Amino acid sequence: MTKKKVIVGLGSCGIAAGAKKVYDKFSALRESEAADFVLDKTSCIGMCYREPLVEVIDENGSWLYGDIDEKKAVRIFNDHIVKGLPVEKLIVSREGMDTPDNEFLQGQVKIALRDCGKINPESIDEYEAREGYAALRKIAAEKMTGEAVIAEILESGLRGRGGGGFPTGMKWKFARANQAEEKYIICNADEGDPGAFMDRSLLEGDPHAVIEGMIIGAYAIGATEGVIYCRAEYPLAIKRLNIALDQARERGYLGKNVAGIEGFNFDIHIKEGAGAFVCGEETALIASVEGERGMPRKRPPFPAEAGLWKKPTNINNVETYANIPWIINHGGKAYAAYGTEKSKGTKVFALTGKIQRGGLVEVPMGIPINDVIFKLGGGIQNGKKFKAVQLGGPSGGCIPAHLGDTLVDYDSLNATGAIMGSGGMVVMDETTCMVDMARFFLDFTRKESCGKCTFCRLGTKRMLEILTRITEGEGEEGDIEKLEELAYQVKDSSLCGLGQTAPNPVLTTIKYFREEYEAHIREKKCPAKSCKALLTFEIDQDLCNGCNVCFRNCSVGAIVGEKKKAHYIIDEKCIRCGVCFEKCKFDAVKVF
Amino acid sequence: MRIKRLHSNGSEKVLPEAVDLTLIDPVIEKYKGKKGSLIPLLQGVQSAYGYIPKQAFLKLSEETGLKLSDMYGVATFYAQFRLKPVGKHIIKVCHGTACHVQNSTSITESLEESLGIKNGDTTPDKMFTLESVACLGCCSLAPVMMVNEETYGKLTGKSAANAISEIANRETVNS
Numbered sequence: 001m002t003k004k005k006v007i008v009g010l011g012s013c014g015i016a017a018g019a020k021k022v023y024d025k026f027s028a029l030r031e032s033e034a035a036d037f038v039l040d041k042t043s044c045i046g047m048c049y050r051e052p053l054v055e056v057i058d059e060n061g062s063w064l065y066g067d068i069d070e071k072k073a074v075r076i077f078n079d080h081i082v083k084g085l086p087v088e089k090l091i092v093s094r095e096g097m098d099t100p101d102n103e104f105l106q107g108q109v110k111i112a113l114r115d116c117g118k119i120n121p122e123s124i125d126e127y128e129a130r131e132g133y134a135a136l137r138k139i140a141a142e143k144m145t146g147e148a149v150i151a152e153i154l155e156s157g158l159r160g161r162g163g164g165g166f167p168t169g170m171k172w173k174f175a176r177a178n179q180a181e182e183k184y185i186i187c188n189a190d191e192g193d194p195g196a197f198m199d200r201s202l203l204e205g206d207p208h209a210v211i212e213g214m215i216i217g218a219y220a221i222g223a224t225e226g227v228i229y230c231r232a233e234y235p236l237a238i239k240r241l242n243i244a245l246d247q248a249r250e251r252g253y254l255g256k257n258v259a260g261i262e263g264f265n266f267d268i269h270i271k272e273g274a275g276a277f278v279c280g281e282e283t284a285l286i287a288s289v290e291g292e293r294g295m296p297r298k299r300p301p302f303p304a305e306a307g308l309w310k311k312p313t314n315i316n317n318v319e320t321y322a323n324i325p326w327i328i329n330h331g332g333k334a335y336a337a338y339g340t341e342k343s344k345g346t347k348v349f350a351l352t353g354k355i356q357r358g359g360l361v362e363v364p365m366g367i368p369i370n371d372v373i374f375k376l377g378g379g380i381q382n383g384k385k386f387k388a389v390q391l392g393g394p395s396g397g398c399i400p401a402h403l404g405d406t407l408v409d410y411d412s413l414n415a416t417g418a419i420m421g422s423g424g425m426v427v428m429d430e431t432t433c434m435v436d437m438a439r440f441f442l443d444f445t446r447k448e449s450c451g452k453c454t455f456c457r458l459g460t461k462r463m464l465e466i467l468t469r470i471t472e473g474e475g476e477e478g479d480i481e482k483l484e485e486l487a488y489q490v491k492d493s494s495l496c497g498l499g500q501t502a503p504n505p506v507l508t509t510i511k512y513f514r515e516e517y518e519a520h521i522r523e524k525k526c527p528a529k530s531c532k533a534l535l536t537f538e539i540d541q542d543l544c545n546g547c548n549v550c551f552r553n554c555s556v557g558a559i560v561g562e563k564k565k566a567h568y569i570i571d572e573k574c575i576r577c578g579v580c581f582e583k584c585k586f587d588a589v590k591v592f
Numbered sequence: 593m594r595i596k597r598l599h600s601n602g603s604e605k606v607l608p609e610a611v612d613l614t615l616i617d618p619v620i621e622k623y624k625g626k627k628g629s630l631i632p633l634l635q636g637v638q639s640a641y642g643y644i645p646k647q648a649f650l651k652l653s654e655e656t657g658l659k660l661s662d663m664y665g666v667a668t669f670y671a672q673f674r675l676k677p678v679g680k681h682i683i684k685v686c687h688g689t690a691c692h693v694q695n696s697t698s699i700t701e702s703l704e705e706s707l708g709i710k711n712g713d714t715t716p717d718k719m720f721t722l723e724s725v726a727c728l729g730c731c732s733l734a735p736v737m738m739v740n741e742e743t744y745g746k747l748t749g750k751s752a753a754n755a756i757s758e759i760a761n762r763e764t765v766n767s
Contacts, residue, residue, distance in 0.1 A: 012728075012729055012730065013729065013730050013732060013733070015743075016728075016730045016733055016736070016743035016745060017730075017733060017745065048730075048731070048732035048733075049732050051732070051733075192726065192727075193727070194687070194688035194689045194690075194692075194726045194727040195688045195689030195690045195727060195731060196727070197727070197729035197730075197731060200729050232635070232672055233725070233728075234729075271631075271632075272631075272632070272635060274631050274634075274635065274666075274670035274671070274672040274673065275670050275671035275672040276669065276670050276671060277726070288631065289628060290627070290628045291627070291628040291629060291630035291631050291666070292630070292662075292666065293665055293666055293669040293670075294669065294670070309627070350731060352689070352690035352731035352732060352734070353689070353690050353693050353694075353731075354693060354694075358690075358731060358732040359732060390689065393689065424689065426689045426690055426693065428693055432693050437693075440689070440692050441689075444726065450669075553748070553750050554750075555702040555705065555706070555749040555750045555753055556702075556705055575698070575701055575702075575705075577695070577698040577701065577702070577749050578695070578698070579698070579748055579749060579750065
């Protein structure tokens with residue numbers, strides 16, 4: 001009989017939800033009960049809404065348990081591991097079993113995330129057992145030339161997954177064409193987009209895939225040195241990358257004559273970013289790697305001609321590199337079979353916000369947004385109404401519910417005013433105020449503007465001031481027009497992507513939710529009941545039975561009243577956090 | 593990434609604290625003379641002290657030849673670097689998009705209220721520093737805060753304040 005295997009999902013998200021304690025519990029049980037099972041760890045499985053996740057593999061296959069804590073871990077141990085009786089109540093997904101969570105996995109095509117949640121990211125053996133480094137060995141064995149590799153990538157139609165959508169093969173071709181003694185290849189892992197964690201999950205879950213993609217890229221363009229520019233806020237990703245790099249060196253995938261290819265010398269090191277959103281822009285990233293302030297530089301010259309230390313440099317994003325080994329193994333054609341005419345393959349999204357099943361999904365390009373939200377994501381939390389989805393973070397835009405049949409591909413999304421972006425997909429319901437959303441993103445870009453271009457530096461500040469005024473009930477007629485005018489000026493007069501796209505959240509919300517702006521300005525009302533300055537909370541004296549719940553939950557002591565008698569809200573003390581409104585079981589708290 | 597950048601308004605004259613400058617010798621040794629090493633140097637200094645003391649800037653400049661103005665430029669550009677000492681426990685409230693739509697603002701407000709400090713500041717007893725971060729990447733647990741290495745998810749203003757007062761209580765018991 002084969003040994004049972006217990007795999008605990010130990011990604012950042014899982015650990016935050018308590019997965020480490022679950023892992024330690026299993027470890028302690030194995031020790032104290034002298035139980036004979038294999039305990040392993042993996043990273044993000046994608047079902048963030050069910051973390052911590054535990055997978056048990058026995059002679060009947062795989063059983064995925066969700067929402068596990070230490071208590072439930074003991075139960076799984078006693079019933080499933082010792083007695084061989086799966087705890088059906090806790091199962092979230094299993095082949096052949098009808099669980100609501102199966103829907104989350106159906107419709108997904110995992111190429112970039114092929115190993116995430118399947119392997120122990122700290123084990124090169126487990127990676128190699130699943131086609132790991134096979135692409136690199138194939139290149140060595142078949143003596144593929146750099147041109148042949150690039151041709152394969154061109155055929156796949158892969159476009160940059162960081163947001164720009166520039167064809168990866170073309171980028172490589174340019175970098176290859178420039179002759180130089182030294183060339184660099186950089187992995188942009190400075191995922192600064194709030195509400196996005198695709199790159200983090202990939203680096204934590206399958207670091208070797210990214211490294212192998214970079215090695216192949218280096219071979220194709222003739223690079224001698226690689227840099228992974230990773231956010232310092234991702235300590236686990238950096239730790240696992242370092243482990244993976246050491247392992248790859250040991251196996252000869254990095255260093256001199258990589259994978260036995262004569263004369264191909266290449267190594268990778270990690271550079272920790274210090275926290276600046278603008279460093280996602282490639283010339284700013286290069287400046288940062290050189291130790292300077294991360295301010296974008298004028299292009300041309302493009303990095304492919306003169307990048308890091310003025311040498312030809314190729315920069316791609318984490319997800320782009322993770323796709324490369326799969327494309328080499330299975331052929332560009334197989335990759336291009338997924339997706340639409342101009343957007344090939346798959347895209348990873350971080351599905352978050354007011355969604356039932358939030359997590360990491362990988363879907364083929366061309367899938368309608370509604371399918372992602374309602375089929376995979378299971379719709380909106382608490383039975384509320386779907387209002388809009390925000391794509392592309394601070395550079396992107398909001399797509400309203402009535403455009404939910406828009407296809408997820410570069411061109412269809414651009415046509416709405418949003419962008420594909422790096423893959424943040426934040427779902428909003430009727431309680432999200434779109435003016436506040438625009439203000440939120442502008443606040444972000446205003447702080448993150450490096451200050452080089454006047455329009456970006458001052459324009460975003462002025463726009464933010466207007467938006468803040470509107471959300472505080474001080475909006476005036478003409479504000480919307482002024483915002484639009486400024487938006488186009490910022491777009492047209494900024495050097496880099498940050499400024500050129502910063503007004504997108506404002507422009508798309510004005511385009512699709514103009515009436516919300518008008519309600520704020522003319523009626524001084526927030527239709528979503530979210531802008532605090534425009535709200536008043538009151539307790540309906542007839543409905544309140546004095547249960548004390550609001551009183552106990554109020555963090556500022558703005559609620560007074562004797563137990564079992566109607567309570568009151570002291571308006572001057574109230575910070576309008578809305579907790580009383582949420583907690584009241586009798587609908588006695590009214591918002592005006 | 594921190595989205596609230598800290599600016600010193602100059603009014604708070606921090607007395608130069610006694611700083612053991614030998615702590616950063618290994619960092620200087622490691623990066624001295626290497627190109628593009630300014631950021632790793634500053635990161636190394638910050639990990640030794642929790643912030644970058646003025647004396648450390650001076651020492652770096654002396655030993656590596658880097659210009660003070662360049663260092664200060666970089667240190668104030670990136671959100672990671674701090675120029676003021678921080679409290680024992682650093683509270684990072686996530687203000688990413690997912691947390692924002694789940695009302696993370698109320699978490700910060702409630703903590704400001706209960707700690708009696710503004711966002712970005714440190715309590716007078718040097719116990720807590722309250723900060724905002726752009727995204728902790730635990731979007732499905734939103735709203736989220738991180739205290740030291742521990743992450744707290746699905747918060748309300750009240751539960752966040754409670755978690756902090758629990759830590760404060762533990763500190764009082766210990767001392």
